[in-house]
Amino acid sequence: MSSLVRHVTIDCSDAYTLASFWAQVLDAKLADDDKPGDPEAVVDSPGASLLFLQVPEGKTVKNRIHLDLRPLDRTRDEEVERVIALGATLVDDRRRPDGTGWAVLTDPEGNEFCVERSQAEHEATQRPAE
Template identity: 45%
Template sequence: MVSRIDAINITARDHESLGAFWQQLLALQEDPDNPNNPGDPVTVFLTEPVAVNFVFQPADEGKEFTPRIHFDLNPVGSTRDEEVERLKGLGATVVADRRRENGSGYVTMSDVDGNEFCVQRSPEEVAAAGH
């Protein structure tokens, strides 16, 4: 037996603003059959089925441990740099720029509620670079 992810739940200071940010970022559609009770302030979004990689990382030695979920994103139909600019226009901010001279690397960004995520190169960019 196995389990599958049914939903990723994100608690936010301003759930409507954060939901709108991620809706635009991932092209999510609102669920017309929202399973929440009438009057619930929760918004449910749907996305196309996708393959998701799970990365389990050790906590940094000597730092206070804080559980977190962090998304690594690959642009669809654009380059990493174009996606970074688009997301800045949605209200995201750059936390760390880890792009390298050879074109590899990523950009760590923060959403409108301070949650961090990384924007990597698109699969097309990786293929064109040969790595």
């Protein structure tokens, strides 16, 4: 039998605080036993489980892996504004005038992630089949 991905693990300086941010972004919850000061925290969401591990060193370079978010019940631009209000920072705006593209943001500890168009937005820009 093959392996399954159990968690996507993110190193950070404050596991509980960063996990709390991502729980809000993903409309998910922290594990019941996670509390402030814990060296690890888990966010379980329908798409993926995120494990945040406290490490002594800070982030120094661009992530080699990142999350791509697709909003379920709002537009890409509404989602960008929502996550900025939660504490994210817009670092590279790749949205195009025709509605395509994405936005690159960072979480409160500087980890990059992208917000793509919703499924409805994607379908609205598809060309009809000939």
